[in-house]
Amino acid sequence: MKNLLNKPLRIFTLYSFIVLLCSIPVYFIIIDFIWVREVGEHNRIKSEATKQNFRSIKFKDGEMEKSIALWNRIQPETKLREVDALRPDSTYNEYRKNTYIPSKGLDRYEGRVTYFELNGKFYSVTIETNLEESYETILAITAVTALFFIILLIGFIRLNKKISTQLWRSFYESLQKIKSFDLSSLKKPEFDKTDVIEFEEMNSSVSRLMDGSINVYRQQREFTENASHELQTPLAVIQSKLDLLLQSQSLSAQQSAIIDETHKALTRVSRINKNLLLLAKIENQQYADQESINISLQLEEQIAQLSDFLATKNLKLQEQIAPDITMKGNKVLVEIMLTNILMNAVRHTVKNGEINIRLEQDRLTISNSGEASLNSEKLFKRFSSADANSPGTGLGLAIVREICSRYQWNVSYNFENGVHVFVLSF
Known part of the structure; x- marks a missing residue:
């Protein structure tokens, strides 16, 4: 069984965890899309600026080729070269090894190729940006988001427990009184x-x-x-x-x-x-009066009064009574309890049968031979005879249970191998 307060809390926690797992790929896709779009815009602006800068300079003969060669050397992420015709601008996205750090493996690049005319000749400008940093950014943003999400979730769980405990306090107080x-x-x-x-x-x-x-x-x-x-x-x-x-x-x-x-x-x-x-x-x-009662002596006295009943059915009695077992209780009630449970054993023992009585420090066990199990559901109820052939009033064991309940004792019954067993636990 689960506590009522924990049931919705577990559902909320599971739901939040699922949302967190689902948010990670969504974060990746959205941030990657924004990053690629911004890099593409950066490449477009840079290519336009490059074209304008070249157009604003008046080159003399041979200077253009030298400037292009110098540009390609000092700007390795861009390529400026002469082409045979103008074409529409294009973009590309590819993976290739890092030229400067081969051990890194493959890097992702976003490139843009644009064309322009200068002094009657056609040129293309290729601008590339390494997108590998985008993965690091995405991971960092995802990690920070997940961290704050977990902090928020832990705070929510603790606050929910604290608020719920205060909110349900009156309920638990009422439940305890009930x-x-x-x-x-x-x-x-x-x-x-x-x-x-x-x-x-x-x-x-x-x-x-x-x-x-x-x-x-x-x-x-x-x-x-x-x-x-x-x-x-x-x-x-x-x-x-x-x-x-x-x-x-x-x-x-x-x-x-x-x-x-x-x-x-x-x-x-x-x-x-x-x-x-x-x-x-x-x-x-x-029967509120209580005193210290020697259960051992009381039991022996009650057994002595059973001699006539035992002789009538030719019953054999075996007893093991520990000496000086004392309990707090009302003497009259204890006598009635012992009488009723002993008479019940005599009544339900078959002729020529056997009754065993064992008194220990914390329990009294009475077992007697029988033919069939008694109805345990009706055994301790008032006017509910556990045996249709019983001549009793149907109140004897109900009185035993009532007396036991008064002193927080426990009485139980079971039937094993043709033997009725009653146990009084003190």
Whole structure:
């Protein structure tokens, strides 16, 4: 994943680099064109000046030939010679070795040939200019342009980062507050005012969404807590009435079986009610007291209470408990957590199976033999039984997860080689 600020910056940088690469040949072509045109104009002016200078001088017999020979010697870049007829002016561009510095290799020359008449004779003037310097000029201009372009690009990147960081600061502050928002605390974070319309609208929308979520969560929690409280008394009354009814001597076997099934269902409803009330109390921070708890002793006590359940299914128990492992927490909640996760292991272990319990300094591992993997997506959700054949209420592991979340512990599950493995990481 990439940072949002870096995505457009990378695109702009790539685009600028492409523009820089494309500009180099364009610079070369344009500057070369201007240079050749200026050199051509220079040659034309120089040839016209040469013709006028020769026409303004009155040569005596034989002086013209001597002057032409002298001119060609002291002006090697020009050639003045006699021709048989006048022709239109022409230009040429060619590469040839430098006469004076052969090691340089080929040089580029721009030449112009013009014709004129003097004292009844026809002459041609050839003016040449070495264009090799144009390449050096083009390279120098290109290098300087590229240098300033790179400086401009680096400055743009740094300025963009600085401005973007300042511009997006309020967004990241709001994002951090959203990340730290805990619905169970029922406290909505306060967003700072910003002069950016989009961020202000985002903060306003998120604030309204949080208000709605908090209200719904509060109502659901209050309903669960109130319903659990209100159900306690009628459930207890019904259960006591069923107990009295079972003691009646006039009941038939069929009626007794019906009452027994009703009693079992009522007992399950009562457990569900107690678990819901427990969850409501945990969420309401009613177990705020903390103390140093010896997890090793607590675990051994809970294991001792499992003897009847282990005997019923003929289960073999193996335990490796490190001594004096202590944690900070509420003793009641830790007991409930250990009871629920151990009972879950007993419930999902096949008959004649085996349960292994291992307590280390930073984790508790409970593994038990099973036939098939549990539904890990539903395992820790409320009223979502991970096993269709499970007699549980569907709240035991949800309570375990809630308690673990309270103390920033982690609970995980996997199924390997016919073994269920639960790991509590402290």
